Amino acid sequence: MSTSALTLTPRQRRAFGLLVAGEIKIAIRRPVGLLVAIGIPFALLVIFGSIPATTRPEPALGGISFFDLYVPTLMVFVLIAVGLTGLPQQLSSYRQQGVLRRMSTTPVPPAWLLAAQTTVSLILAAIGIAILLGAGAGAYGLALPHDAGGDILSVVALLLTAAATIGLGLVVAAVAKSPQIAGAITALFFYPLAFFSGLYVPVQEIHSQLITDIAKVLPTGAGFNALHAAFGGQSPGVLPFLVLVGWVIVCSLAAARLFRWE
């Protein structure tokens, strides 16, 4: 783990590449994860993009359409789907079945498998988000960030949100002894987190200060706020980024402390 990618020998790089390739093949062979992380958000994009009422600019939403508001929500959804549904189940089943134990007897430590899993999660998230943005902008007139500043803020917001949701997933993987338990814990977090990203109804439309405040301190709400502002050409402020960094730090420390290889 302490070895950075830059100091890997060619042999180690090849081993890591094969680990990542193997995990990608497994993700394709058991495509439930792909369906949730890429298929569902894409389907929602197509549905809401096709309804004229949702793509019309609305004065109540500050002159943008519901669709423009919803795409950042879908991007956050991709990230929690990748971090919370795929990663913890896979890692806890690897631990339960003895896959991590098997690897611990080789010169390559099982932490590499965790790193490979994380890499695959990031790749899946990037694909899911690229599809959303490509299809959204291409077919449904999605407004992308206006300038380089907005682009950079969006990328930073996406990366931090991804780090936070993957961190949460690793904490679940750390404490769950079996994939069933991981699934149960995940379900407990998944729907509230999805709610505060505005998946069911935009948080702005609830008009509750409490809900708005809770959203601000949750990784999904903070991620949404940052993305929404950056896409709309406004300044997201520092708060969402600080909240996300906080979640990343807390989750990484907790996962590192709690993770058991057997």
Next chain:
Amino acid sequence: MSIQELDRTDARVSAPVPSGPARPPVIEVARLHKEYGSTVALDDVSFTVHAGEIFGILGRNGAGKTTAVECITGLRTPDRGDIRVLGLDPRRDRQELHERVGVQLQDSAVPDLMRVGEVVELYASFYREPADGRELIATLGLHDAQHTYFKHLSGGQKQRLSIVLALIGQPEIAVLDELTTGLDPEARRHTWKLIEKVRARGVTIVLVTHFMEEAERLCDRVALIDHGRVVALDRPGALALAATTSKRVRLTPIDPLPEELLSALPEVSAVEHHGAEVVVAGSGDLVTAVVLALHRAGIQAEDVETETANLEDAFLALTDETTHADSNGVTR
């Protein structure tokens, strides 16, 4: 026939240890101790494994075998004791150790949805100088299963794949834990042949098993572990012999047999008549003594049979002793 039998066992006792001290030690374990809470898993365990031998670690389930193996392979830190494997410290030099020691552990697996060929290619990439994966797959009879998912392999195929993975790094030592557990007798015998082939390649093998037959058939030397302690360490044959404090000879005398002729012998402890058959119990060189006494008295006998001990008897005899020691505070 009985005397031949005796001769054979005698020869085994006096024969030099096949892979004796002339060969360099590759694993040195001294005064190993490990506790889990109040349970003593290993208690003052010491043994040495020499290059090129098949060394058995034999014991009941829960005797401490797997803990011993985990300490040797650097997966667990003992509370006390010294371990050297190929001159390395298993904890400190873990990565180097894993380059040179192949390990097959119980309760270990590869991902369900990886194909045999993919797993072997992946594991080969972990090692400095990997073996030819295709050749190993062929040697272990997995050629037809190359494209099969791990979860679709039979129990025997999974075990053979685990041997492939234990050998893929071209190890100097292969540690195989409960390799044949759960296999049917035919698959087990097939696996034994494979292990002998692996040894023929010059690989030292540490075989952990609770099958007496397996240890007897394969191992040059066996450490018998019970309740975390090494209760005996020797060649399987010698262990069996040492454990037989009492032996029995059955014979059917053709001529009348005076009662005191045999009971007077110092080797004999009891003589029983079962119809025409006589069962003589005793110790030491019992068969020779009985046969010579009959011969001197001019009595002919037929169907002379000895009940020879095997490793299973040794196992029971040796582990029974330690069961008694249980009351002296040895926790299980």
